Amino acid sequence: MSDLxxxxxxxxxxxxxxxxxxxxxxxSFNEVKDKLAWxxxxxxxxxxxxxxxxxxAEALDALKTYKKEKPRLVSKKLIDNLExxxxxxxx
Numbered sequence: 001m002s003d004l005x006x007x008x009x010x011x012x013x014x015x016x017x018x019x020x021x022x023x024x025x026x027x028s029f030n031e032v033k034d035k036l037a038w039x040x041x042x043x044x045x046x047x048x049x050x051x052x053x054x055x056x057a058e059a060l061d062a063l064k065t066y067k068k069e070k071p072r073l074v075s076k077k078l079i080d081n082l083e084x085x086x087x088x089x090x091x
């Protein structure tokens with residue numbers, strides 16, 4: 001898969017993570033939501049995915065923690081997709 005395809009998938013999954021955090025509406029996630037929104041906008045501007053990888057990992061941690069508390073509100077698919085794209089950074 002090309003870098004552009006991987007980065008596009010990363011952006012898509014980060015947007016999904018942002019939407020889920022927005023829907024959860026917990027103030028403790030405001031910082032990671034703000035960072036995600038900024039990094040998504042930044043990626044759209046300069047196509048540098050570095051911030052998406054970093055903040056995507058933070059969002060992954062936040063969503064995993066929330067899923068432990070409320071397992072039905074965060075899909076396994078979202079967590080799996082986020083883990084998969086964030087791990088692409090090392091490849």
